[in-house]
Amino acid sequence: xxxxxxxxxxxxxxxxxxxxxxxxxxxxxxxxxxxxxxxxxxxxxxxxxxxxxxxxxxxxxxxxxxxxxxxxxxxxxxxxxxxxxxxxxxxxxxxxxxxxxxxxxxxxxxxxxxxxxxxxxxxxxxxxxxxxxxxxxxxxxxxxxxxxxxxxxxxxxxxxxxxxxxxxxxxxxxxxxxxxxxxxxxxxxxxxxxxxxxxxxxxxxxxxxxxxxxxxxxxxxxxxxxxxxxxxxxxxxxxxxxxxxxxxxxxxxxxxxxxxxxxxxxxxxxxxxxxxxxxxxxxxxxxxxxxxxxxxxxxxxxxxxxxxxxxxxxxxxxxxxxxxxxxxxxxxxxxxxxxxxxxxxxxxxxxxxxxxxxxxxxxxxxxxxxxxxxxxxxxxxxxxxxxxxxxxxxxxxxxxxxxxxxxxxxxxxxxxx
Ligand code: GLU
Numbered sequence: 001x002x003x004x005x006x007x008x009x010x011x012x013x014x015x016x017x018x019x020x021x022x023x024x025x026x027x028x029x030x031x032x033x034x035x036x037x038x039x040x041x042x043x044x045x046x047x048x049x050x051x052x053x054x055x056x057x058x059x060x061x062x063x064x065x066x067x068x069x070x071x072x073x074x075x076x077x078x079x080x081x082x083x084x085x086x087x088x089x090x091x092x093x094x095x096x097x098x099x100x101x102x103x104x105x106x107x108x109x110x111x112x113x114x115x116x117x118x119x120x121x122x123x124x125x126x127x128x129x130x131x132x133x134x135x136x137x138x139x140x141x142x143x144x145x146x147x148x149x150x151x152x153x154x155x156x157x158x159x160x161x162x163x164x165x166x167x168x169x170x171x172x173x174x175x176x177x178x179x180x181x182x183x184x185x186x187x188x189x190x191x192x193x194x195x196x197x198x199x200x201x202x203x204x205x206x207x208x209x210x211x212x213x214x215x216x217x218x219x220x221x222x223x224x225x226x227x228x229x230x231x232x233x234x235x236x237x238x239x240x241x242x243x244x245x246x247x248x249x250x251x252x253x254x255x256x257x258x259x260x261x262x263x264x265x266x267x268x269x270x271x272x273x274x275x276x277x278x279x280x281x282x283x284x285x286x287x288x289x290x291x292x293x294x295x296x297x298x299x300x301x302x303x304x305x306x307x308x309x310x311x312x313x314x315x316x317x318x319x320x321x322x323x324x325x326x327x328x329x330x331x332x333x334x335x336x337x338x339x340x341x342x343x344x345x346x347x348x349x350x351x352x353x354x355x356x357x358x359x360x361x362x363x364x365x366x367x368x369x370x371x372x373x374x375x376x377x378x379x380x381x382x383x384x385x386x387x388x389x390x391x392x393x394x395x396x397x398x399x400x401x402x403x404x405x406x407x408x409x410x411x412x413x414x415x416x417x
Contacts, residue, residue, distance in 0.1 A: 009088035009298050015324050017091070020400030023391050030408045033416075034094075037087055039063040043133035045111070047125045057126060059111040061134045063143055064090035067410035070141055071107030072097055072348060074148025074177075075130070075155075077123075081110040085298070089148075092319055093348065095403035096341035099380055102352045107143050109134065115150045127155050131162035138163065140173030140359065146351045147177040149222070149297070153189070157182055173358035176351035185354035187369040188347075193227030194370065195346015196317050198377040199338045200232070200291060203313050206385070207336060212236035215289040217250075217311075219243050219281060220296030221260070221270050224317040224344065228293050229257035237291070241284050242270050245296070248284045249276035285309065294321035301326045309335055316340035322396075331394040339396035341403070342384055349376050 014035055021031045040062040047055050060083050063071040073093035076086075086108050094106025111130060115123060137143055147156055156178045164170040172183030180186070187194065204211050214237045218225045221244045229239050239257055241250040246269040249255070255276060263273045271278065285292065285305060292311035294300050296318050301309060303325030314330065314337045316322060322330070322337065330337055350373060357363050380402075388398035 008082070008084045009320055010084040010091070012299075012320065012324060013088040013091040016396065016400060017404065019324075020397050020404050023393055023397055024401045024405060026404065026408060027412075029416075030411055033411060034065065034404065034407065037062045037064045037090055038066065039137070040083070040087070041134055041137055042083070043130070045126060045129040045133055047122060047129055049122055050119050057111055057113050057129075059109065059130050059133065060086045061109040061137060061143070061145075062086050062090035062107060063137065064106040064108070065094045065407060066105035066143075067407055067414060068098060069103040069105055070139075071143040072102075072104040072146070072351065073106055073108040074146045074347075075109035075111070075151050075159075076148045077111050077113050077115045077126075077150040077155075079112065079114040081112045086110040088298075089319055092341050094407060095400060096345045096348055097352075098403040098406040099341055099384070099399055100345050100349050100352075100376055101380070101406065102349065104144075104348075104352060107145075108148075109145055123155065124158050127158040128162040131159045131166070135163055135166045138174055140171060140355065144173065144351070144355060145175045146348070147223070152223075153177055153179040153184060173355050176354040177347075178354070183354070183358050185350055185357055185369060186364065186366040187373070188350045188354055189223070190227040190231075191350035191369075191373065192224045192317065192344050192347035193231055195349060195373055195377045196224070196228055196293070196315055196338075196343045197231040197235070198346070198374050199343050199381050200313060200315050201235075202378055202381040203315070203336055203338055207312060209290060209312060213238060214291060215240050216291035216293060217241040217284050217287050217289045218293045218295055219248075219284055219300065219321075220294070220318060221264055222295070224347075225293065225295035226257065226261050226264075228295060228315070228317055229260070232291070232293075233257045240289055241279055241287055243279070243281050243284050243296075244270050247271045248279040248281055249273045250279040250284070250287070251276040287311075291315060294318045296321070299323055301330070303329065306330050307333070309333075312336060313338065316343045319344065327394060327396055337395055338381075339384075339399050342380060342395070342399050345380065346373055346377060349373055
């Protein structure tokens with residue numbers, strides 16, 4: 001796939017910004033600032049493995065921009081992590097927090113490792129080792145990590161504990177996505193999918209598509225994928241196919257998301273779910289469904305397969321699943337894309353709520369969290385729609401225009417000297 005080889009995720013993020021800058025006639029100086037990360041830290045983390053040997057893992061933390069507030073964004077554990085992917089993800093976090101109008105900037109972290117081949121003890125030592133290295137640039141008022149691909153509340157708990165050792169006391173606001181008993185927020189576990197559900201609901205209204213009996217497919221059955229399957233199913237939509245890194249399954253009569261989840265918990269994969277037929281990840285993307293939810297990794301919908309996408313709505317729960325070439329093709333073909341940093345912003349929005357609760361030492365109930373999340377997502381969805389109408393551009397470029405203008409304004413007001 002030529003496009004895939006040519007473009008790395010950070011170049012894609014820069015191209016997307018360049019396009020928005022042109023549309024909104026962004027000041028060239030501010031554009032130059034926003035094309036590059038503010039700061040990045042590369043670390044080597046020695047870990048004593050269970051067999052007694054020492055392995056050294058590479059890790060990164062990129063602080064992309066803090067004009068609107070402390071950097072915010074998850075940490076990924078992935079064997080194919082690269083600095084350019086982390087840079088792109090940190091840029092997207094900057095646009096995501098700005099689009100949601102949260103008083104935060106953007107950052108991202110990553111460690112090159114294969115968590116599937118590591119024991120709990122090894123993962124704990126790796127998580128703690130990362131904070132020992134990166135802790136100096138973290139803090140509730142500096143940079144606040146959270147879960148992402150292959151990291152979870154337990155990993156956040158270890159990181160918060162290691163940071164407590166560095167500071168000498170427990171500082172819950174240093175990471176979000178923590179377990180509830182140590183300062184987590186109600187609703188954070190399913191927040192990414194809940195937020196995505198609200199944007200899909202609004203998109204369906206716009207397209208006059210009833211969610212009841214609408215068909216959908218989900219690529220990726222991690223935190224985002226399994227919850228969106230549940231929420232759409234609860235709204236009356238029919239889940240016809242799901243996949244994970246090992247492959248996919250399809251049943252046109254409908255799959256029960258909770259039963260699939262149980263099967264994955266027991267066997268490690270959705271593959272071989274009773275009563276379903278096997279399907280590959282690329283085939284799943286091209287299915288004739290109303291709503292397609294890419295909820296795995298970047299660069300899945302490309303110039304090569306975008307012409308064959310049949311869904312009416314593509315809801316990007318993953319970060320960066322669609323390349324710029326694919327964006328153009330989908331827009332031309334009238335496929336409605338809910339761009340990643342709008343669609344999946346529910347996670348960081350509830351992370352923000354968690355941070356606010358930690359700083360104020362006062363905890364909210366689930367209904368309060370969900371009502372505020374709904375309001376934030378719905379408002380941002382229609383802000384993007386209004387920008388799309390005003391500038392006559394696709395939803396992603398429109399989301400960029402809204403987000404970038406907020407960050408640019410903060411830079412202008414704070415001044416550069
Ligand atoms: N990793 C999530 C994202 O990509 C959440 C980030 C956060 O909560 O800070 O948006």
